[in-house]
Amino acid sequence: MEVDGGARRHGMWAEQDTTPGRIDAGLRELLKERHAENQGYVPARVLNLVVIVDRQWRGEVENRLERVGRYHPSRTVVCAVEPGRTKLDARATTEAVGDPRPGSFCVAQEHVVVDLGPQHLAHLDTIVDPLVITDLSTVVWSPHGHHEGVDALRRLAQVVLLDSIDEPDAHHALTRSHEVSDWAYVVDLAWLRSTPWRERIAASFDPPQWRTELARIAAVTVRHRPDSAVAGLLLLGWLASRLGWRPEAMIATGAARRGRARGGRQEVALRLEPEERMSVPGLAGLTVETASGMSLSLDRGAGGLAATRRDRKGREWSWTVVGASRGEAGILGEGIRQALLRDPTYRQALAAADTLAA
Amino acid sequence: MATVADNPLVEGLERLPVHPTTLTIFGATGDLAKRKLLPALYNLAHEGALPERFNLIGSSRSEMSDDEFRASALESVRRFSRREPDPKVLEALFADVRYVSGSFDDETVYERLAEALEAFDANAGIVFNRAFYLSTAPAFFPVIVQALGGRGLDHHEDSEVRVIIEKPFGTNLLEAQQLNRDVLEVFDESQIYRIDHYLGKETVQNMMAFRFANGMFEPLWNRNYIDNVQITAAEDLSIGSRAGYYDASGALRDLVQNHMLQLLTILCMEPPVSFSADDVRDEKVKVLHSVHRPTAQSVPEMTVRGQYTGGTLGGEPQGGYLEEDGVPEGSRTETYVALRLEVDNWRWAGVPIYLRTGKALARKVTEIAVTLKPVPHLAFEQDGSLGVRPNQIVLTMQPNEGVSISLGAKIPGTRMKIRPVNMEFLYGTSFLSESPEAYERLILDAMRGDATLFTRDDEVEAQWRICDPILQAWGEDDEPVHPYEAGSHGPEAAASLLREGMEWRAI
Numbered sequence: 001m002e003v004d005g006g007a008r009r010h011g012m013w014a015e016q017d018t019t020p021g022r023i024d025a026g027l028r029e030l031l032k033e034r035h036a037e038n039q040g041y042v043p044a045r046v047l048n049l050v051v052i053v054d055r056q057w058r059g060e061v062e063n064r065l066e067r068v069g070r071y072h073p074s075r076t077v078v079c080a081v082e083p084g085r086t087k088l089d090a091r092a093t094t095e096a097v098g099d100p101r102p103g104s105f106c107v108a109q110e111h112v113v114v115d116l117g118p119q120h121l122a123h124l125d126t127i128v129d130p131l132v133i134t135d136l137s138t139v140v141w142s143p144h145g146h147h148e149g150v151d152a153l154r155r156l157a158q159v160v161l162l163d164s165i166d167e168p169d170a171h172h173a174l175t176r177s178h179e180v181s182d183w184a185y186v187v188d189l190a191w192l193r194s195t196p197w198r199e200r201i202a203a204s205f206d207p208p209q210w211r212t213e214l215a216r217i218a219a220v221t222v223r224h225r226p227d228s229a230v231a232g233l234l235l236l237g238w239l240a241s242r243l244g245w246r247p248e249a250m251i252a253t254g255a256a257r258r259g260r261a262r263g264g265r266q267e268v269a270l271r272l273e274p275e276e277r278m279s280v281p282g283l284a285g286l287t288v289e290t291a292s293g294m295s296l297s298l299d300r301g302a303g304g305l306a307a308t309r310r311d312r313k314g315r316e317w318s319w320t321v322v323g324a325s326r327g328e329a330g331i332l333g334e335g336i337r338q339a340l341l342r343d344p345t346y347r348q349a350l351a352a353a354d355t356l357a358a
Numbered sequence: 359m360a361t362v363a364d365n366p367l368v369e370g371l372e373r374l375p376v377h378p379t380t381l382t383i384f385g386a387t388g389d390l391a392k393r394k395l396l397p398a399l400y401n402l403a404h405e406g407a408l409p410e411r412f413n414l415i416g417s418s419r420s421e422m423s424d425d426e427f428r429a430s431a432l433e434s435v436r437r438f439s440r441r442e443p444d445p446k447v448l449e450a451l452f453a454d455v456r457y458v459s460g461s462f463d464d465e466t467v468y469e470r471l472a473e474a475l476e477a478f479d480a481n482a483g484i485v486f487n488r489a490f491y492l493s494t495a496p497a498f499f500p501v502i503v504q505a506l507g508g509r510g511l512d513h514h515e516d517s518e519v520r521v522i523i524e525k526p527f528g529t530n531l532l533e534a535q536q537l538n539r540d541v542l543e544v545f546d547e548s549q550i551y552r553i554d555h556y557l558g559k560e561t562v563q564n565m566m567a568f569r570f571a572n573g574m575f576e577p578l579w580n581r582n583y584i585d586n587v588q589i590t591a592a593e594d595l596s597i598g599s600r601a602g603y604y605d606a607s608g609a610l611r612d613l614v615q616n617h618m619l620q621l622l623t624i625l626c627m628e629p630p631v632s633f634s635a636d637d638v639r640d641e642k643v644k645v646l647h648s649v650h651r652p653t654a655q656s657v658p659e660m661t662v663r664g665q666y667t668g669g670t671l672g673g674e675p676q677g678g679y680l681e682e683d684g685v686p687e688g689s690r691t692e693t694y695v696a697l698r699l700e701v702d703n704w705r706w707a708g709v710p711i712y713l714r715t716g717k718a719l720a721r722k723v724t725e726i727a728v729t730l731k732p733v734p735h736l737a738f739e740q741d742g743s744l745g746v747r748p749n750q751i752v753l754t755m756q757p758n759e760g761v762s763i764s765l766g767a768k769i770p771g772t773r774m775k776i777r778p779v780n781m782e783f784l785y786g787t788s789f790l791s792e793s794p795e796a797y798e799r800l801i802l803d804a805m806r807g808d809a810t811l812f813t814r815d816d817e818v819e820a821q822w823r824i825c826d827p828i829l830q831a832w833g834e835d836d837e838p839v840h841p842y843e844a845g846s847h848g849p850e851a852a853a854s855l856l857r858e859g860m861e862w863r864a865i
Contacts, residue, residue, distance in 0.1 A: 042784060042787050043787065044787050044788075045787050045788050046787070046788055046789065074787075104757055104758060105758060105784060105786070107786055107787050195371075196406055198367070198371065199371055199373055199375075199406065200410060201367060202365060202367035202368050202371055202375055203375035203376070203409070203410040204410060205365060205367060206365050206367075206368070206375035206377070207377065207378070207484070211363065211365055214365075214366070214367070239367075242366045242367050242369065243366060243367075244366075302446045302449075302450065303444070303446035303447045303448075303449055303450025303451070304406070304446075304447065304450055307410075309483075311483065315483065317481075317482055317483050319411060319482070320450045320453070321406075321410055321411075322403040322406070322408060322412070322447055322450045322451050323403065323404070323405070323406030323447065324404045324405070324406075324444045324446075324447045341372070343370045344369070344370055345369055345370035346370075
């Protein structure tokens with residue numbers, strides 16, 4: 001993609017007490033203006049992102065979206081819910097980075113903000129429908145709850161972006177994700193936070209001499225930030241579903257949880273341990289132990305994950321699995337990117353995690 | 359022998375595991391390593407795409423310690439990485455690098471290399487795969503390969519050993535054949551990864567997706583519907599300070615023998631049975647074997663050579679090729695070449711395929727323009743309009759990757775007048791991902807053991823079988839090397855290759 005550098009450029013349309021049809025017309029006008037100004041401006045056509053937010057926190061959510069970098073959606077429709085509001089107000093902008101040189105182009109993104117009231121949520125589809133680009137995937141993200149609004153978009157949305165750790169209760173979070181995944185493809189940021197860990201566990205057990213140990217896993221401990229137990233449950237659920245374990249509900253022991261799953265050859269002890277010192281959401285580390293005395297530990301460290309492996313004779317090796325932290329903006333960007341892909345293992349992991357959290 | 363079950367944990371993962379690997383770069387202090395290879399390793403590391411355990415050994419003639427090589431590698435990444443490096447990741451990546459100095463024909467280099475490789479295995483308690491990257495002057499390729507074999511480094515129990523060889527793979531057919539023999543004496547073909555970095559570009563791989571994932575084009579993709587094909591790789595830069603390399607190489611060796619013939623094979627190949635390395639390469643080799651072999655008699659009619667003279671590039675004055683520093687007086691090296699090739703097989707017989715590439719041209723563009731045959735009967739009036747023109751499908755690799763299809767459309771008004779319009783698809787508007795550097799993809803593929811995007815021995819020889827007769831004929835004839843002004847579209851004589859009434863597409 002040849003996109004020129006330089007400052008962001010904005011075109012803007014705004015109207016109070018407006019209608020979805022008029023907002024759509026305003027957007028078309030903006031695009032025409034931009035194209036007339038320079039034919040090198042071309043609208044991005046990747047996906048629609050509909051965001052449902054509390055109006056007072058709209059700025060914070062928009063700031064998060066600003067930082068996702070190249071994974072910016074083509075058209076963002078922010079539905080800002082304001083108690084007491086009865087009319088729709090809207091602003092639409094187009095943004096492109098720099099000016100296109102002759103022979104090159106600049107990709108323009110469209111951003112729409114609609115201020116609406118809570119009573120609009122039950123029929124949010126009738127407001128959003130004219131504002132999304134037909135034939136592109138539509139993704140819904142509702143970081144402040146508003147489940148009613150998300151459910152109203154069932155016929156429009158193919159993908160729901162959510163973060164299971166936003167819900168105060170892990171079981172409730174997993175149940176909600178389960179419900180949504182019955183009608184849409186769910187991209188769960190809590191699941192994406194576990195991606196590097198899943199990749200590293202898969203890689204560690206990939207060499208033939210280690211792969212046989214998968215059937216001998218006897219204990220798994222996952223360390224997580226206190227509010228991110230659900231990310232740990234999903235990781236355990238992933239292991240259970242991939243390795244054919246039959247999990248049972250975990251029991252809280254203080255701030256930690258412990259439980260077990262029935263593996264092919266033996267019982268697998270499962271443990272979730274909160275890590276108070278962890279500053280960012282997600283996982284802090286994990287340890288996998290096998291019945292033959294081998295173990296693998298991965299923990300967050302400088303420049304990647306600090307890995308320690310112990311063999312049957314008790315010998316230990318430590319090294320760094322190199323990789324950069326994606327940060328919260330990176331996780332959100334990855335969530336938007338994943339909306340165009342399909343991971344068949346999430347629902348299976350979710351089902352097992354739901355059993356563990358029951 | 360018992361087989362190990364598939365790893366159930368890899369399903370659904372975008373990045374599949376790569377076996378722990380020790381990569382040795384020969385020529386580790388050279389320009390390619392600094393500008394491309396080390397930054398590519400950093401970017402793979404940044405994304406967590408390197409093997410779970412990864413070691414790097416640098417080797418070259420320069421005397422330096424491990425620490426000095428580490429400092430040099432850090433500096434290379436800081437200068438040339440496509441992203442701002444994360445200091446912690448950068449430090450972690452190069453924390454344990456090793457450096458082996460010495461001349462490549464010095465046996466002790468390989469003894470010390472073997473010691474370093476063994477030490478990595480012993481310290482980690484595992485057996486690493488080994489990959490040797492030959493990023494040296496081509497004269498050292500056989501030297502290094504023979505020395506690796508002599509020291510027994512061509513194989514290693516319980517692990518894979520691979521050798522990655524940079525281009526150019528020979529400067530003519532005889533050299534390529536000899537180099538193949540030298541390398542195959544030591545390594546099996548399945549261990550050899552000949553780099554043509556063009557194949558690592560997303561844009562080139564997209565050609566296969568375009569052809570084989572879309573049913574609408576394949577029915578047209580033959581001599582019944584296609585009139586001609588033009589493949590262009592134009593550069594808007596002069597040779598700069600590369601006279602030493604370029605004057606010995608010229609445009610044919612520099613771009614046609616490898617990159618442009620790769621584009622031709624992907625354009626013309628039959629759908630492979632699968633996208634496994636050998637199935638894809640089998641089909642590509644068939645295309646190369648089908649290309650009508652040039653002869654001394656046919657070369658003057660099917661090729662035009664050019665050399666740039668003084669002109670203007672991007673508003674700045676540009677001296678001619680013969681005035682560039684280091685270019686020998688009276689050099690006849692071509693900085694531009696245009697060819698007419700024919701692929702003599704059932705699908706393509708009779709369709710001329712035109713190739714052109716050059717330095718110091720008006721614009722940088724790499725594209726394939728497929729022109730369809732005109733409609734058999736025209737019921738529309740032509741007066742006062744641009745008229746109906748044959749449809750053209752243009753696959754652009756750079757600068758704006760995309761596909762454009764020209765169509766005839768009615769001009770608004772009461773009369774039935776037609777003009778061509780374009781239906782354009784730009785990849786940049788429809789994908790969120792930034793394409794990785796070609797070297798990132800290729801290094802990872804080599805470590806993973808996927809040779810699909812590497813050139814096989816018979817493929818590289820088949821490429822030379824097309825270019826060698828041209829080079830020989832040029833070496834023996836008195837045909838002119840046509841001058842063209844820097845900043846122009848190339849020599850006018852290139853038009854002589856085209857059929858009557860045809861034109862080269864504007865660059």
